[in-house]
Amino acid sequence: MSPLQIQAFDAPLGAEVIGLDLARPLADQAFVRIHRAHLDHHVLVFRDQRITPAQQIAFSRRFGPLQIHVLHQFQLAGFEEVLVVSNIKDEHGRPIGLGDAGVYWHSDLSYKAHPSLGSMLHAQELPETGGDTLFANMHMAWDTLPAPLRAATAGLKAEHTYLAKYAELQKRSPWRPDLSDEQKAQVRPVVHPVVRTHPETGRKALFVSEHFTTRLVGVPEDESAALLRELFAHSVRPEHLYRHAWQPHDMVFWDNRSLMHLAAGCPDDQRRKLYRTTIEGDVPY
């Protein structure tokens, strides 16, 4: 294999990692370079990775403990750390994965007290058309936020709730299971700062999302809704975005502390399947 190279995309975020086979043990020196590149570029793309779920889990664990998704119905059999993201149905018409994951802009597990540090998504089956994933650079969103909006958000906290859009998603995807009381207990609403400081780089980032953020704490309801709308719209301006067009066996590793992401969707009659691992992060401050 060629020596390890990090090639930045011509985009507001993202880089390709060249010369690394994730099926082989990762030397400490290479790990340090990957870790640094992840902080610098926020999305890393590793092409043509022929790895098993166990190898994906092992690589993910180098960055921290893994989080188990509340919808255990869509875990990969034998690997509770792997969430199957897929629109495929089995022979009985049952979904094999979370087919509508990521249809609203979000940062993974922002609804937990310890939201995710980062997620890895490994392509198993890809549609011929569509199926892209978009990423928004939330450091840029903060850096470019107009002064009046900055002033309006100073010191604010926001509530994040897994259940915020659940009923809406169930209407659109009737196969989505009702949550048990135990599952509901795992996703009680949490409060996080609207502007967070990245714990490793010290950079500030907007930390509110269309999917999980329900309200600004202590702000009248209509004002809160209006301000959140402005923050969401600003966050996903085209100049903050990278659009990932998947290639076979791509592994994509992103930083949930720096980014939001969105699944662009694909035609219903085309199969899409990816395996996701999610690494736990710090309490945002």
Ligand code: SIN
């Ligand atoms: C996700 O939000 O984790 C899924 C993204 C995708 O399927 O593109």
